[in-house]
Amino acid sequence: MNSSGDSCSSLMEVAFDHHHHHGHDDRELHVLAVDDNLIDRKLVERLLKISSCKVTTAENALRALEYLGLGDQNQHIDALTNNDLKVNLIITDYCMPGMTGFELLKKVKQESSNLKEVPVVIMSSENIPTRINKCLASGAQMFMQKPLKLSDVEKLKCHLMNCRI
Amino acid sequence: MDLVQMQKSLQDYTKSLFLEGILDSQFLQLQQLQDESNPDFVSQVVTLFFQDSDRILNDLSLSLGQQVVDFKKVDPHVHQLKGSSSSIGAQRVKNACVVFRNFCEQQNVEACHRCLQQVKQEYYLVKNRLETLFKLEQQIVASGGMIPAVELGF
Numbered sequence: 248m249n250s251s252g253d254s255c256s257s258l259m260e261v262a263f264d265h266h267h268h269h270g271h272d273d274r275e276l277h278v279l280a281v282d283d284n285l286i287d288r289k290l291v292e293r294l295l296k297i298s299s300c301k302v303t304t305a306e307n308a309l310r311a312l313e314y315l316g317l318g319d320q321n322q323h324i325d326a327l328t329n330n331d332l333k334v335n336l337i338i339t340d341y342c343m344p345g346m347t348g349f350e351l352l353k354k355v356k357q358e359s360s361n362l363k364e365v366p367v368v369i370m371s372s373e374n375i376p377t378r379i380n381k382c383l384a385s386g387a388q389m390f391m392q393k394p395l396k397l398s399d400v401e402k403l404k405c406h407l408m409n410c411r412i
Numbered sequence: 413m414d415l416v417q418m419q420k421s422l423q424d425y426t427k428s429l430f431l432e433g434i435l436d437s438q439f440l441q442l443q444q445l446q447d448e449s450n451p452d453f454v455s456q457v458v459t460l461f462f463q464d465s466d467r468i469l470n471d472l473s474l475s476l477g478q479q480v481v482d483f484k485k486v487d488p489h490v491h492q493l494k495g496s497s498s499s500i501g502a503q504r505v506k507n508a509c510v511v512f513r514n515f516c517e518q519q520n521v522e523a524c525h526r527c528l529q530q531v532k533q534e535y536y537l538v539k540n541r542l543e544t545l546f547k548l549e550q551q552i553v554a555s556g557g558m559i560p561a562v563e564l565g566f
Binding site: 372 | 438441442444445447450453456457460461464488491492494495496498499500501
């Protein structure tokens, strides 16, 4: 299970180290948000931006994989040798046509490059315990119930940045 | 009508939408995402919702109108509409979609036709009410006023 605080802070250290080398604000998260629903994409993008995150959106899992450098064989080789992590977090809808968010999660976690360290959060409008457990068991950082609220994103950021209140 | 009266009208009108269950707290979430840097966020998202929903309802009418209804086509559309209506706080549309999906699962064509009518009814209702809301807001802004903050917890 990936939900303990300890594994969380070490994950973020890996992600932030790369950003620090490139002179980025190491407190700014770059999030890849994946959702086939246009309204939900707009909402999650705004929620993340208002929470000081940089956001890239993708309308399906394939586009997300392309962005991450896993789109085709040549790009895949680049992803393996390149230490730069483009994003600090992937947040994806579960139910998408074609490749589901669950399949996307598995693809990321099966990576041999350090892309597998990127936390993946699954969102869903349906609260199905077996679905939630399946995602967590496959390495999802968190499961979030839609529709997303500001407090959800705040909780998420806190969880990822290992806030101590 | 003076500015204060317009602002009061807007507040009363907004409250009535919540009391009638046409909107739920998710709409308040949308309003919280609007600020000086994004002053039109709510109307932008709602406009997207209208465009998307018009298209979906059209597709649903076509799909349900076929001689042999392909529920593999119908269900994803209802799922999408359920999702987007939920995301903007259009509670009655969302609830109508939940009922619709149950009948899709049962492959009950008759009931699905009724559901589609119900969804359309709720959708046109919320569309009408939100368009009125936005008009009231525009009138206030045009008169040099500010949109009163929505009171949470009433």
